[in-house]
Amino acid sequence: MTDTSVLPTRSVPPRQLAWLRTELADWTSQGIISPDQADRISHHYRADLHTRFSIGRILLTIGGAFVGIGLIWLVAANLDQLSPVTRFGAVTVLWLACLVGGETLAARKSSPPLVGAIRLLAALGTGAVLFQAAQSLQVPAFEPSLLGLWAAGALLHGYLVRAHMPFVVGILTGLGWWFAQPLWDEQSGLTVVVLLGTATVLAAGLAVVHDSHLPAFAWTWRTVAGGMALVTLFAAAIPDIGGDGVRWSPWLVAHLVAAALAALAALATGSGVQRLEPAGAIAVLVAATLLGLWSTGTDASEIDASDWLHAGVSVGAYVVLAVALVALGTVRDHAILTAMAMVGLVVFTTFQSFAVFAPIVTGAWLFVVLGTVFLGTGFLFDRARRELVQALDNDTDNDNGAAR
Incomplete structure (x- = not known):
């Protein structure tokens, strides 16, 4: 049996150390481990004073x-x-x-x-x-x-x-x-949407490629991919943003090629759930481009059926994206993705609500409508998150049972 007293001491974040000590106390009270074992485990970890967001570091x-x-x-x-x-x-x-x-x-x-x-x-x-x-x-x-x-x-x-x-x-x-x-010579709204989408695909592909060798860099690339995806669909939902079409240039083509190569590399090196990330990023690019090409008009005083349909499809696509990012954040233990998805959904819903409802509903009723929209999307969002966490916990329990 290995003498645990000679094992090196590891530095962990203070919150993680506090969690470990709480769990050790719980395991000891249930008789899973002895107090001596709990003490030896606890002494092999110390609080890391160089925390990520310490005052000195900031x-x-x-x-x-x-x-x-x-x-x-x-x-x-x-x-x-x-x-x-x-x-x-x-x-x-x-x-x-x-x-x-x-x-x-x-x-x-x-x-x-x-x-x-x-x-x-x-x-x-x-x-x-x-x-x-x-x-x-x-x-x-x-x-x-x-x-x-x-x-x-x-x-x-x-x-x-x-x-x-x-x-x-x-x-x-x-x-x-x-x-x-690419925008140096000519600019257009749809070109911006395409550039945002290609940046999403590039970052998502590079995140998967970096997973096995540089996980810290993969974390950053995944954060960029999530942020770019949220901004892409937000920009694509702006009414008549694609009225001027795409301004093609050699640089834009080069960007598309780079994004495609990153996605192919991710599909080749990734496995299972990992391959869903570049595929999802490509779906965001395609959906954003189609939304940008869907022209409904810019007159806020006249909201017709096409405007309502455009707003509804945009909100639906954004909710799907937000839930997907929450799922990815949960699977990857990436809390920032979850936070970005929730904040992005609130901002996007507010923008769409004012764009569609404000010309029709005014005063206090506007806040009632907005509140109803927030309650509905928030309920669906939180329910999806809880069901995902429960499903992951069940999978973990099943895997542990099979291992026994």
């Missing part, structure tokens, strides 16, 4: 963000008192200092919040260097390609050292480039 992250943004602002302000070469050299030195310093601190096992803040500075400094170089070469600062290069550099940094801060900077700047580049 202050260091905000400080790093402010300094990084300040560097970019200084570049944009065009420091006329310095020559272009001097400006570029100064910004580059600061960027390299943060880049090397962050990895040096990480190698020495320094405080994770401090390492994260320095890495954030390095990721933001990548943008400062690029914008300063573009300024020296007389390239416009608002050129979308600069955002793309910044995103590529930050993502490369994040993946090479498995660092979350540069990775997040790369995703945010990458999303900015994803929309800015």
